[in-house]
Amino acid sequence: MNPSSxxxxxxxxxxxQHPALKEPGHFEFVVDGEIVESATVRLxxxxxxxxxxxxxxxxxxxxxxxxxICGICSHIHATAYCLGVEKLAGVIIPPRAQAIRTLVAELExxxxxLLWLGxxxxxxxFDALFMYSWRDRETVMDILENLTGNRVNYSANSxxxxxxxxxxxxxxxxxxxxxxxxxxxxxYLDVVTTDGLFLRRTQxxxxxxxxxxxxxxxxxxxxxxxxVQRDLRIDSPYLAYRDTPLEWAVEREGDLRARFxxxxxxxxxxxxxIRVILDTLPAGDLxxxxxxxxxxxxxxxxVEAPRGELFYFIKSDGGDKPARIKVRTPTLCNIASVTQLxxxxxxxxxxxxxxxxxxxxxxxxxxxxxRGGEDDQxxxxxxxxxxxxxxxxxxxxx
Amino acid sequence: MNEMLQTLIALLLFPTGLFLLVNGMxxxxxxxxxxxxxxxxxxxxxxxxxxxxxxxxxxxEIIPAGVHRGLFFGLPIVGLAGALTSALYxxxxxxxxxxxxxxxxxxxxYLLSLLTLCLALxxxxxRGQFSLIGATRTxxxxxxxxxxxxxxxxxxxxxxxxxxxxxxxAYSNDHWLIFSQPIGFVVVLIGLMGKLELxxxxxxxxxxxxxxxxxxxxxxxxxxLFRLGQQVELVLGLTLVAAFYLGGVASPLAYVTKTLFxxxxxxxxxxxxxxxxxxxxxxxxxxxxxxxxxxxWLVIILIGGAK
Numbered sequence: 001m002n003p004s005s006x007x008x009x010x011x012x013x014x015x016x017q018h019p020a021l022k023e024p025g026h027f028e029f030v031v032d033g034e035i036v037e038s039a040t041v042r043l044x045x046x047x048x049x050x051x052x053x054x055x056x057x058x059x060x061x062x063x064x065x066x067x068x069i070c071g072i073c074s075h076i077h078a079t080a081y082c083l084g085v086e087k088l089a090g091v092i093i094p095p096r097a098q099a100i101r102t103l104v105a106e107l108e109x110x111x112x113x114l115l116w117l118g119x120x121x122x123x124x125x126f127d128a129l130f131m132y133s134w135r136d137r138e139t140v141m142d143i144l145e146n147l148t149g150n151r152v153n154y155s156a157n158s159x160x161x162x163x164x165x166x167x168x169x170x171x172x173x174x175x176x177x178x179x180x181x182x183x184x185x186x187x188y189l190d191v192v193t194t195d196g197l198f199l200r201r202t203q204x205x206x207x208x209x210x211x212x213x214x215x216x217x218x219x220x221x222x223x224x225x226x227x228v229q230r231d232l233r234i235d236s237p238y239l240a241y242r243d244t245p246l247e248w249a250v251e252r253e254g255d256l257r258a259r260f261x262x263x264x265x266x267x268x269x270x271x272x273x274i275r276v277i278l279d280t281l282p283a284g285d286l287x288x289x290x291x292x293x294x295x296x297x298x299x300x301x302x303v304e305a306p307r308g309e310l311f312y313f314i315k316s317d318g319g320d321k322p323a324r325i326k327v328r329t330p331t332l333c334n335i336a337s338v339t340q341l342x343x344x345x346x347x348x349x350x351x352x353x354x355x356x357x358x359x360x361x362x363x364x365x366x367x368x369x370x371r372g373g374e375d376d377q378x379x380x381x382x383x384x385x386x387x388x389x390x391x392x393x394x395x396x397x398x
Numbered sequence: 399m400n401e402m403l404q405t406l407i408a409l410l411l412f413p414t415g416l417f418l419l420v421n422g423m424x425x426x427x428x429x430x431x432x433x434x435x436x437x438x439x440x441x442x443x444x445x446x447x448x449x450x451x452x453x454x455x456x457x458x459e460i461i462p463a464g465v466h467r468g469l470f471f472g473l474p475i476v477g478l479a480g481a482l483t484s485a486l487y488x489x490x491x492x493x494x495x496x497x498x499x500x501x502x503x504x505x506x507x508y509l510l511s512l513l514t515l516c517l518a519l520x521x522x523x524x525r526g527q528f529s530l531i532g533a534t535r536t537x538x539x540x541x542x543x544x545x546x547x548x549x550x551x552x553x554x555x556x557x558x559x560x561x562x563x564x565x566x567x568a569y570s571n572d573h574w575l576i577f578s579q580p581i582g583f584v585v586v587l588i589g590l591m592g593k594l595e596l597x598x599x600x601x602x603x604x605x606x607x608x609x610x611x612x613x614x615x616x617x618x619x620x621x622x623l624f625r626l627g628q629q630v631e632l633v634l635g636l637t638l639v640a641a642f643y644l645g646g647v648a649s650p651l652a653y654v655t656k657t658l659f660x661x662x663x664x665x666x667x668x669x670x671x672x673x674x675x676x677x678x679x680x681x682x683x684x685x686x687x688x689x690x691x692x693x694x695w696l697v698i699i700l701i702g703g704a705k
Contacts, residue, residue: 012527012608020606034676123606125597125673131437197598197672347531348675351606 012347016045020123020351023361027338027354034347039339046362054325059085059294060159062322067153069327070363072115075108076305077327078157083238084301084314085159089294095282097161102240103277104147104156105303106270107174110181111140112306113263113270116358117188120260123351124201129191136184139177146170161287171278178271185267192260202256206341206353209254216337220308220330222357225262226254232304244276259356293320305330307358331357332364408497413490414482421491422629423447425661429632432665447629451622459618464525473516473523474616474623480512481630488634489567489641492653498564503555506563507548510634513627514540514593520624521612532611535602535676539592542680543599546687547589549695553582554642556698563641571646578701581694583643585687590635591664592679594628598671599679636660 012031016024024045030038050069054062067078079101086093093101114137121129141151148154148164156162192198208218213226223230229250233241249265251258296318303310308330315324334357341353379387409415426447434441461470487495487502495502514536521533555561557579558569576583592599603611610616613624640647640656647653674682 010527010530012531019609125600125604125606126671127597128437128669131439135438195672197674200678201672201675346675346677348601348604348607348673 014350014354020354021361022119023359025335025359025361029342029347029350031347036342036345036347036350039342041335041339043335043361044365047365048362051325051327051366054322056321058320059292059322062325063157063159064155066325066327067155067157070305070329070360071152072112072360073108073305073307073310073363074153075104075156076303076310078155079105079239080301080303080310080312081314081325082157082159083303084299084312085294086290087301088297088299088314088316089291091160091288091290093161093288094285096165096284097286097288098239099277099281100162100164100166100286101157103166103274104144104154104162105239106274106277107140107144107147108154109306110267110270111137111144112358113267114140114181116263116306116355117260120256120352120355121198123355124198126198126201129188129198132184133188136181139181143174143177146173158287160290161285163286165286166278166281174274174278178274182268182271185264185271189261189264192257192264199257201349201352202260205256205349206345206356207253207255208337208341210252212337212340213254216340217333218308218337218357219333220305220358221249221259221262221266222308222334222337224248224250225258227252230309232302232309236302238303240277243280244273246273256352256356263358293318294322307331307360308333329360329363331360332366335359335364408486413488413493413496414485418482418485418490418630418633419626422626422633423451425633425636425657426629428658428661429665429668432662433668436665436669451626454617454622454625455619457618459620462524462526462615465523465615469519469523470620473520474620474627477513477516477520478623478627478630480509480516481627481634484509485630485634487563488637489563489647489653490634490637492647492650495564498562501561503551503561503563503566504548506634506638507551510593510631511540511544513624513631516627517612517624520616520620521614524615526615528608528610528614529612531608532602532614535608536595536612538676539595539599539602539679542683543589543592543687546585546683546691547593549688549691550582550586550589551638551642553579553691553694553698556695567641567646570642571648574643574645576643576645579643579694579698581690581697583639585691585694586639586643587660587663588667588687590639591667592683593635594632596664597668598674600673601676601679604673633657 010031012029013026014029015021015026026042026045028040028042029036050065054065057065063078063081066081067074069077114133118130118133118137121127121133144154145151147166147170148156156164192202208216208222208226210227213223213228218226218228219230227250229248231246231248232238233246234248246269249262249269251262294316296316298313298315301312301314310330311328313324313326314322317323338354338357338359342350345353411417424447427442427444430446431441461467484506486497487506489495518533518536518540521529521536524530552561554566554570554575557573557575558566560566560569595602603613608614613621616624636657637647637653640653640660644656644660647656
């Protein structure tokens, strides 16, 4: 490589603080002019130690903690946890609770996908779509608030069932909201598939073939946009998905446009599915009795979060606290694909490709990575212990 | 003494100086408010640009490591001065230009471009990657829209048979050139949006990619001056287009209605469009913009020859 071409390359850091990323992650893109040549990703800025923290809380307390793993798909985390724990305990929850749990999960999918639509449009510089889709998203947020009292962490689940019941007034409100959203979503599908300028930023950009999708192990809408038929709600149905089959929302192209279309088609599926749930809502109890201690054993609980497959491993040693819980969020499967997708693309398309997988950084942080050796912020155990001793000694003195 | 006073007024109060700065801030607010309303947002209160300017001017200016200090402080001043100076040759607020000479159209347009050039140099002066990419994009965009923009402005000049702004305005007071040169009007308006780095031509400062582009490292006074310069440029650009294509700006009332109409038009376009990539911008201008202007010229020459 001659020196002149070496000089032309430089590295663009995106994150941990950058207007394109609302959460901290760090990407380094090596560019030649405007074309990206390679990319690396570094995570671990918001590691919260939740997996360790659950081991010192009871099964019920953990429900609240695990729901706070993700600020967008909070309900689905609690659902995955509840399904696993209930199975370990051998408890079957009442059909009405199953239906309401699924209903909230689908409402959450609607709010998550509409949120993504706005964010992705904003990355492309199409702020009108951003503002309108977020305005319409308020409809589903209002529904969730009316149902559960909360906009974000709904806390609808409890071990053995759900906490909130549906009534006729709510049912009418949900149906009205869905009608409005369906009309709006139809309009958005029209915009993202026909707006010429927008298509110039999405069509053929960040393409991932079927084989690449399989090799990088992506999940959720990102995989379905590349033609991979993978959706736990259909492959391995749980809750109310067992009774009513969903239809596939799969596109073949694998570019950004396909990711838009898949998510919007999933919205239509969610609207249809929620109506079916409301039509066939069984009567009965909301909770089944759960034991305080869960039988010893291990279980894997998988559900389809808005971003893809969410995986929980739960291990109990027979006590009132879990022995181990391992969470793998869909972003962890998808994020590595970004480093492949951006190569050869324009720098201007990078934020859209990045957002195209709908990343959720704080959910997938498992470790705090530390680079470099000598750092004043790097403390070993002995130093931390000494600091603690000195600190309390000072307090005692004063 | 009297002449001295007149010069001072022309430089400090009207047409350049205070009047133009205030006018720029008002138009900036109208633009932001219109875009906000079109996007179903509330938008900023009327005093927002004033508050921004006062706040930024009072803020501490952080000088990044590795910059040439003279350039860092000098460029915003030169850029703003260039934009303000060009107003001397323009029919600001519908009144005749303060100064006029043959060929002042070219001088005025290039004084306006000085701001863009200063912006790019300011970006290239710092060591930040975002600024450098922003500077590259600013210059690339400058080279793509500038020629079609100028050629489209020369259309009315050819029709009037003069390159002096006051004479072209006098000619267009009786002729609505938007009807006889519609292609030129479209090109000049889109060119103005490129010049002002408005959406969809905001690639040089695309916040989701390169934060604030060339201005990323600027804060405080430097940033305030650059922004004032851009606001002045907005007013002057609208004035020029209204004066040339929309039947002139013979009175302050005509000036206000015509420039505001153009602003509404620009705001709608900003709302409707997705940001273009820099290669798409260049392609758009050289593949369509330049050709359209040449076509317009051909029409003018053919019709002019037939007369």
